[in-house]
Amino acid sequence: MHPLMVTIRFKKQGIDVFRSQEELKKCCSKSFKGSDLAYLPSLSTNSYHNIFIRVMFSCDALDFRNFLSTTTLLALALLLLVIPKIYKSCWILVWRPWMLSRKFMKQGISGPKYKILHGNLREIRTLKQEAKLTVLDLNSNDIFPRVLPHFHQWRSQYGETFLYWQGTEPRIFISDHELVKQILSNKFGFYVKPKTRPEVLKLAGNGLVFADGIDWVRHRRILNPAFSMDKLKLMTKLMVDCTLRMFEEWSKQMNDGEKEQVVMMNVEFKRLTADIIATAAFGSSYVEGTEVFKSQRELQKCCAASVTNVYIPGTEYLPTPLNLKIWKLDGKINNSIKRIIDARLKAKSKNVEKDYGNDLLGIMLASSRSNETEKKMSTNEIIEECKTFFFAGHETTANLLTWTTMLLSLHQDWQEKLREEVLNECGKDKIPDSDNCSKLKLMNMVLMETLRLYGPVLNMIRSAAQDMKLGNLVIPKGTTIVVPIVKMHRDKAVWGSDSDKFNPLRFVNGVSRAANHPNAFLAFSIGPRVCIGQNFALMEAKTVLTMILQRFRLNLSDEYKHAPADHLTLQPQYGLPLMHRDKAVWGNDSDKFNPLRFENGVSRAANHPNAFLAFSLGPRVCIGQNFALMEAKTVLTMILKRFRLNISDEYKHAPADHLTLQPQFGLPVMLQPIKWK
Numbered sequence: 001m002h003p004l005m006v007t008i009r010f011k012k013q014g015i016d017v018f019r020s021q022e023e024l025k026k027c028c029s030k031s032f033k034g035s036d037l038a039y040l041p042s043l044s045t046n047s048y049h050n051i052f053i054r055v056m057f058s059c060d061a062l063d064f065r066n067f068l069s070t071t072t073l074l075a076l077a078l079l080l081l082v083i084p085k086i087y088k089s090c091w092i093l094v095w096r097p098w099m100l101s102r103k104f105m106k107q108g109i110s111g112p113k114y115k116i117l118h119g120n121l122r123e124i125r126t127l128k129q130e131a132k133l134t135v136l137d138l139n140s141n142d143i144f145p146r147v148l149p150h151f152h153q154w155r156s157q158y159g160e161t162f163l164y165w166q167g168t169e170p171r172i173f174i175s176d177h178e179l180v181k182q183i184l185s186n187k188f189g190f191y192v193k194p195k196t197r198p199e200v201l202k203l204a205g206n207g208l209v210f211a212d213g214i215d216w217v218r219h220r221r222i223l224n225p226a227f228s229m230d231k232l233k234l235m236t237k238l239m240v241d242c243t244l245r246m247f248e249e250w251s252k253q254m255n256d257g258e259k260e261q262v263v264m265m266n267v268e269f270k271r272l273t274a275d276i277i278a279t280a281a282f283g284s285s286y287v288e289g290t291e292v293f294k295s296q297r298e299l300q301k302c303c304a305a306s307v308t309n310v311y312i313p314g315t316e317y318l319p320t321p322l323n324l325k326i327w328k329l330d331g332k333i334n335n336s337i338k339r340i341i342d343a344r345l346k347a348k349s350k351n352v353e354k355d356y357g358n359d360l361l362g363i364m365l366a367s368s369r370s371n372e373t374e375k376k377m378s379t380n381e382i383i384e385e386c387k388t389f390f391f392a393g394h395e396t397t398a399n400l401l402t403w404t405t406m407l408l409s410l411h412q413d414w415q416e417k418l419r420e421e422v423l424n425e426c427g428k429d430k431i432p433d434s435d436n437c438s439k440l441k442l443m444n445m446v447l448m449e450t451l452r453l454y455g456p457v458l459n460m461i462r463s464a465a466q467d468m469k470l471g472n473l474v475i476p477k478g479t480t481i482v483v484p485i486v487k488m489h490r491d492k493a494v495w496g497s498d499s500d501k502f503n504p505l506r507f508v509n510g511v512s513r514a515a516n517h518p519n520a521f522l523a524f525s526i527g528p529r530v531c532i533g534q535n536f537a538l539m540e541a542k543t544v545l546t547m548i549l550q551r552f553r554l555n556l557s558d559e560y561k562h563a564p565a566d567h568l569t570l571q572p573q574y575g576l577p578l579m580h581r582d583k584a585v586w587g588n589d590s591d592k593f594n595p596l597r598f599e600n601g602v603s604r605a606a607n608h609p610n611a612f613l614a615f616s617l618g619p620r621v622c623i624g625q626n627f628a629l630m631e632a633k634t635v636l637t638m639i640l641k642r643f644r645l646n647i648s649d650e651y652k653h654a655p656a657d658h659l660t661l662q663p664q665f666g667l668p669v670m671l672q673p674i675k676w677k
């Protein structure tokens, strides 16, 4: 405001305004003592710093000196409190975005325009909502535009590397494999986990996934032994038991005589993997863990809805309806975990168990009693780690199993190949163990290819802990780096021109030789923060798949809509309904003599219309099949009319390949003549 305007305004209120300090002093000496004067220092800004005001108070009626000192102090205190906040807000809301955008622009990096407070969140929300209305072609693996439509759009507008704003947080999208390798394999803490939203911390726990620095080193050192190969071998048995329980449930749901069943696989796999992690890592049953899983699922919905909203620090303490819901769910999760921990402590104190147990929970509880600080975990830390493992330990593997069964249903040839491999390694009904699983090479390739195309983790994020030089780029401190796994796994330059195709054979020579870059496969990340549970997840997936392929043929139900979606992890938006056919081809009793299976004809005796190959099929089908059958029927009829047949005691059951299948020691049969009345 112009000084003249200020003067007029104060004069109107009966306040004298002086234009210089000298003028003011003259007046003071005449009618006021110095201390009775007030002037507003805040007015002393560049434009009107020479304006002083005289306040027309009655000095007798008021102890003006006291009044002045208290209010000045209060005002000063308030100013001291408010000014830094205002400064910080201006810095975050306006100055930093402007400055950083310029810095990146100078390096040739642009992106969508920053909008105050919201950044680009509104665009992200709109694009995601629009993408969710689409359904992909069944054979399309090009899911990037659907699951991360904003990245897809900005990439085509601004190039491979661009800057965008998650609210007021600057984020740079980097998909260059070499740069990503440098970021993820950095061991010096230059790229750390960025601050996480409070609701996400409540969901996934403030454990290993989000820890940094010495805390992370301590936690990882304590937890690593829980995932050693020896421990995993012991866990396979638990995985098998849980899977058998799932089959029992399925057979209960199946009506008598039914050979086909539609099952929502994503739901079943979530339940199964939850059961497995509850038993294998926490020694609790699914029932005890149910409360944790149920609440985590609810929380996940809250998080998926809120991550595209603006986050204002401190708002998590306001009693909004969403916060109230989050607090309630968090309370439930904490209580359930405490109950599981208490049960273990009780078992130990009653000497039911010698120690705390050698699973994940046991290892953590033992560490809480350690005298060495670098091997010690507090109770709170254990609770947070439990949340982390309950969440990370089942959600991801459930999605891996879901997408693998989807792809095997679409690619029946691969389903058959895997079944053959399973039957070779484990037979028709042998329970798989870790040794069998390690021999399943084709299955391993299929799992890798599924993780490449439909990896549960879509992105990883890191924050530059200080100004960093990355390739030709300078990344200012505090910038978040987004590593788009789902995009990088489809990079034609690295994975070849068929990168969008399902081709497990690309992994025939191992993961590091599947692409042009040895670290192109990022499903479990790389470097020091590589997924701690990857061997556990793969062992689990192999065990479950083996047991399914031994028993069922998988087909997609007609109701399936191909709509992969970003629900924090990659999930099928409308679920995955699959049709199971009882056992591979001939059913559970395939080893039994059961002529009734041919009741409805040869083509309907098995799950495959051409399963019966005794006379071969196609153009070279046996020319004499009818002759042979006629002959067999005639002879058998005549024998059966005359004799009752009994196997002789001398018979040795030894079918042998004598060009045709023959009884090696002949077939001595006792013929007992029938006397017809």
Ligand code: HEM
Binding pocket: 208, 209, 210, 220, 388, 389, 392, 393, 394, 396, 397, 400, 455, 456, 457, 460, 461, 522, 523, 524, 525, 528, 529, 530, 531, 532, 533, 534, 536, 537
């Ligand atoms: C198919 C299954 C899985 C996939 C695709 C997967 C993927 C990943 C990825 C990409 C990371 C790195 C995240 C980042 O650095 O931002 C990670 C970390 C982690 N994963 Fe997994 N994971 C799977 C299964 C599991 C299982 C079964 C467990 C536990 C039993 C687990 C526990 C963890 C933990 C604790 C971390 C943090 C490790 C650290 O920072 O030191 N994951 N996982």
